[in-house]
Amino acid sequence: MTQLKIENLHAGYGSKMILNDFNLEINQGEMIALLGPSGCGKTTLLNALCGFVPASHGEIYVGDRVITKLPAEKRNITMVFQSYALWPHLTVAQNIGYGLKVRKVKTAEIQDRVNELLVIVKLEGLQNEKVTSLSGGQRQRVALARALAIRPDVLVLDEPLSNLDAKVRLNVRHEIKSLQKQLGFTSLIVTHDQEEALVMADRIAVLNQGKIEQLGTPEEIYRTPSSAFVANFMGAENHIEWQNDDNTLPAKSAQQIYFRSESVQVTVPSEKASSLSNDVHFDSDLTCQGHVLQSAFFGHHYRISVRCGAHTIQADHHSDLPENTPVTLRVTADALHIYNNQVETAAHHVPTSFQSNK
Amino acid sequence: MINTHVTIQSMVLEKLKNMPLKFNFWLQILFILVFALVLFGPIVNLLIWTVTEVWYFPHALPSQWGFKYWHQVFNPYSNVSSSLFTSIIIAILTVCVCLLVSVPAGYALSKRSMPFRVFWMLLFLIPQAFPNLTVYMNIARLFYEFGLNGTLLGVVLVHSIHGLMFSVWISVAAFSTTDPMLERASRNLGAGPIYTFFHIILPQAAPGIIASCIFVFLESLDEFTGTFFVGAPDISTLPLLLYSASMEGNYQIASITALILLVPSILFMLIINKFMSPEMLSKLGK
């Protein structure tokens, strides 16, 4: 069942349109991650949903209710702000109970609900603290509890983890996810961290310049990115432009090949280095020969940069390799993401298994 | 011999070392004394006058001391008590009028999107831009036509014109420093704009607004020119009383009145010190 539906939404600031013809549907109880680079319009979308940025065109539905023109306080979509936006003059309990108090819920009932939420977000005993005395992670939980208190139709979270340090972030990430499973709220979470999106979301929408580039499950997005942008954004940092030398083609076409550093197999050939040419070969697999430029320790592997002709390729290797070591790199066909500059003409050169990737 | 030579030398050295220090020390003492005299001289003089009963001209000190004038001042039927009462009533009413204007105005003007923002802000400064006397004379003339001269309301209005400059500007600063996200969060959770204003925005701006109230109160208590033109002789505030007392040569009453006027200033200074952090006050300028 569709809980939130965004239809042909146009929104922006003044005459500057950030979202042009935006469409998205979120099912009941689903968590969708909005993933995209800085400035692509993620916050703008959330603000448009919450009524802080007016929609100049299009409709937003919650269930079968149209909320496009409603003022912010009537939408029942709550937001966890990036800066948390907790009220410093109120206590933890007052912050969490605010939405209920506004709705004139009885004091005893508010207290019960607040206590229930304090348990859920693991802040028991802190109800009378001023929020200014809490740590970042604790503030984050208060913000979450405050937004959940009124049982919103949709919960939106704007980079909820970006202000936390790495370790706390991992914890809170899991907690939000398990809370979402346990309570079953419908949510839209903004992030620009691909790992966060993969771990937390049921589906991921990758945004680029105010448009959805691809919408799909984490596996789909990771394994079969639909465009060069998505592939690159999802961590396929190696890019090779393969110039087609097949003269029978009507126009000169180039193929954009993307792959991850962890899918590169590194071998050190036993022959003398001089017998190796610095070159890239692409048949159905990709093979390159080159020399190590540098190597960096990444914990459970080394990230080595290899110079192959005009390209520099990043590859993961289990051990350190000294500079200038000659190496052979191989990437198997199933780990390559290939996109054509001219989609029509170059199609025949793509192995059939990649046709769906276009 | 060498030994004595060395001791003499070291003594001289010692002297040379101590001399500039001692010289500096005495210079500092002198400086502090002069400073204290300039600063506290008039106050000491004032304090002496408050406990003087008879003081003839060439004498350095009064010939008769006593609290006679204090009794006179704190006599319930004296005009000092009634003036004090009038002064406080006027100051409180002035604070109320200024609050009524400056809270909504400050909030509206803190929004960057407000049209003619700078114009409105400057409007409250304009009365201060002209010489006081001219402004108050014209106000008095204007009030005369409305029958406001010599009324409490007239004086309160005159004080408010003066006080609004402080209260509006400080309120704008106080509202500008509130985080707009806090307002959004409130709307987001279902609170309307009015509920949000009173429960979220106003508490954030409260320290600045309280500070502006204190300024307005003190300014009103000390105000002379406007009260003189609009209120006198029907309305008598402490500064007016002080003026007429010193004109009549009644320095005792004038000094005691001045001392009374000092009390609220010191009181509020302590309050500001106690309840307002320096950070809060520093935000006012932003």
Ligand SMILES: Nc1ncnc2c1ncn2[C@@H]1O[C@H](COP(=O)(O)OP(=O)(O)OP(=O)(O)O)[C@@H](O)[C@H]1O
């Ligand atoms: N208040 C505003 N007025 C005008 N333009 C704005 C405003 N807020 C954002 N923009 C513009 O809208 C575009 C999208 O901004 P938005 O805040 O939605 O990005 P974002 O995807 O949330 O980025 P980030 O990951 O950095 O938070 C940006 O180009 C930005 O310059």
Ligand SMILES: [Mg+2]
């Ligand atoms: Mg953002």
